[in-house]
Amino acid sequence: MDDNTQALPAPRNPNAKEDRHFVTALARGLDILACFRSGDRLLGNQELAERSKLPKSTVSRLTYTLTKLGYLDYVDHRAKYRLGSASLALGSAMLARMDVRQLARPLMQELADFSQGMVSLGMHDRLSMIYVENCRSQTALTLSLDVGSRIPVATTAMGRAYLAELDAPEREQLLDKIRLADEAAWEQAQQGIQQSLQEYQDLACCTSFGSWQKDVNAIAVAFKPGKGMAPVSINCGGPAFKLAPEFLLNEVRPRLLELVQRMRHSLGTHS
Structure with missing residues (x-):
């Protein structure tokens, strides 16, 4: 992939x-x-x-x-x-000042070991999310992505969670850029994004079950780490044959939400 x-x-x-x-x-x-x-x-x-x-x-x-x-x-x-x-x-200076990475890594590794998938922390850049931290289970067959990898905002759980966490004016501005970048794909992308925004209200997370790549499933939650930083997203995903939607929603989602809540508490930010 x-x-x-x-x-x-x-x-x-x-x-x-x-x-x-x-x-x-x-x-x-x-x-x-x-x-x-x-x-x-x-x-x-x-x-x-x-x-x-x-x-x-x-x-x-x-x-x-x-x-x-x-x-x-x-x-x-x-x-x-x-x-x-x-x-x-x-890049090194940016990563070094991100306390959120150091705080998140042990919690992410714990979730990766439980899910047998890959847990990643991502930041927004243009039409992409960039992985700034990555944890894998030692025994898991996971995606060939690492720190520095880019994935699209519009079709991934990580990107959709970021969109959901933005204030409405910022979200509309970014959605307009996504539309201008690929008018032909916009209608389908918009449908997925609107569905994810509703998911964020109902489930407190966003999903991407085959939306980005047909054989990849993932869920994600975003939060604002404070200190004026833009939202960051944490996802858990992997090959669809290993991570079924039901497992991600029923077993992984509560743990992912708890991870983010612990991050907020450690960083002193409110829910």
């Missing part, structure tokens, strides 16, 4: 040209860095142009600048780029 199938980056702000504070060159440079996904070792200008939807000539100038600044390294014999130390330092 490949987590690299989702197109990146997300559509830029449609009103960017009308916003005098918006720096287009900076946004394009960040778009280039966002093209690197979990499992990508090297990318060339052509691949970056395809992923970023920018002209190759623009990409060439951006990669040159990013290399000079240390955000990319150029591998001469392959004529391709990899993330440089400056980019890695940014």
Whole structure:
């Protein structure tokens, strides 16, 4: 199962040209860095142009600048780029200040051992959720995803739980970006999202039973960790033949909700 199938980056702000504070060159440079996904070792200008939807000539100038600044390294014999130390330092600094990861990991591992699935903590980025922590059972056959992997917001339990936890204006803004990114798939995606929002009211969690990949089942809960941070999501999922919907809802869901409640208590945030 490949987590690299989702197109990146997300559509830029449609009103960017009308916003005098918006720096287009900076946004394009960040778009280039966002093209690197979990499992990508090297990318060339052509691949970056395809992923970023920018002209190759623009990409060439951006990669040159990013290399000079240390955000990319150029591998001469392959004529391709990899993330440089400056980019890695940014990510490491972000992960290091996330107390929620250290608090969540032992609780996530406990749930992974019980469910024989994979339990992951994710944050939102553009049209994706990015895994920032991951726990597997020692004996489980689980998904080939790890820290840094991206999964789509619209069709996954993790992404849908994040949507449900957002304030209404923020949710509508993100839904509009999802619609603009793929008009053809929007009707089906919208139906799944609306169903999940109702699930969040009824079950306090969101589900994805074959919505993202037909042979993958998962449930997820999101919460706000405080300190001004955006919501984060914790999911439990795995191959459908191992994790049936009934097991996830009846056995895993109460434990997942308890995990999140313990996290809120430890972080000093309210339910």
